[in-house]
Amino acid sequence: MYETKNPQLTPELYAYVLAHNPPLSPAQRALVDTTHRELAADAGLQTAEEQGPLLSFLVRLTGARQIVEVGTFTGFSTLSMAAALPEGGRVIACDISEEWTSVGRAAWADAGVADRIDLRIAPAIETLRALPEGPWIDLVFLDADKGSYIDYWEELVPRMNPGGLLVVDNTLFHGEVTDPGRGGSAAAIRAFNARVRADERVDDVLLTVADGLTLARRV
Ligand SMILES: C[S@@+](CC[C@H](N)C(=O)[O-])C[C@H]1O[C@@H](n2cnc3c(N)ncnc32)[C@H](O)[C@@H]1O
Known part of the structure; x- marks a missing residue:
């Protein structure tokens, strides 16, 4: 293994990245700011700011x-x-x-996209098991409880259209994924990453975007 080419992401460099990405729409900006103002203690759960334009890009791509x-x-x-x-x-x-999600509902309505979003409030595994058999899904974004990632994966992959894209967040789990002494979510992500690599139904890459982002294409 040779040296990484990744520069250290200093606050200055991070600001530069944000400044050289497509700017957030007014609706995205308002939602990020509302989340940080009104849910400060939990705002860290929000997908990283630079991932908003990336997700839009992947949907268009x-x-x-x-x-x-x-x-x-x-x-x-x-x-x-x-x-x-x-x-x-x-x-x-x-x-x-x-x-x-009530914060999201209001923002989606303000942005004029509420009619494109079908919010289902229930443990996700129940929602996924009740979805029609595949293949019909074009794109997945997986960003919930890490201990269930493998179960979600097993429900979702068979429902993906050929060429469909699975985007999975937090696959470096704060850098803890390399520490075999860590249990909990770090261990769950380690097991998940191994499962993805061994899965011949997908073509996959793990990127050093934000907290780690895996892209997997259903073959
Ligand atoms: C990291 S946050 C998602 C961030 C979001 N993608 C965004 O853009 O801000 C994780 C979410 O997973 C939800 N969650 C946790 N366990 C869940 C479960 N068993 N079923 C469904 N959702 C769950 C939490 O309520 C939380 O809103």
Whole structure:
């Protein structure tokens, strides 16, 4: 193994990255700011700011029309994907929190994309098991409880259209993923990453974006 080419992400460099990405829409900006102002203690759950434009980009790149999101929180990733959908596209958004997702509902309505989002409040595994058999999903964004990632994966992969894209957040889990002494979510992500690598149904890469982002294409 040779040296990494990744520069250290200093605050200055991070600000530069944000400044050289597409700017957030007014609706995205307002949602991020509302989340940090009103839910300060939990705002760290929000998908990283630079991932909003990335998710929009991936929806446009793939031409996705049928999206499933697992882990909605206040709806930033949902909004970012819904805003990029073509006419007739939809996002099924899974979460267990009425309180957090109510912030998203308001933002989606303000942004004019509420009719593209089907929010389902229930343990995500129940929602996923009740989805039609595949293949029909074009794009998945997985960003919920890490201990269930493998179970979600096993429900989602068979429902993916050929060429469909699974986008999975936090696959470096704060850098703890390399420490075999860590249990909990870090161990769950370690097991998940091994499962993805061994899965011949997908073509996958693990990127050093934010807290680690895996892209997997259904073959
Ligand atoms: C990291 S946050 C998602 C962030 C979101 N993608 C965004 O853009 O801000 C994780 C979310 O997963 C939800 N969650 C946790 N366990 C869940 C479960 N068993 N079923 C469904 N949602 C769950 C939490 O309520 C929380 O809103």
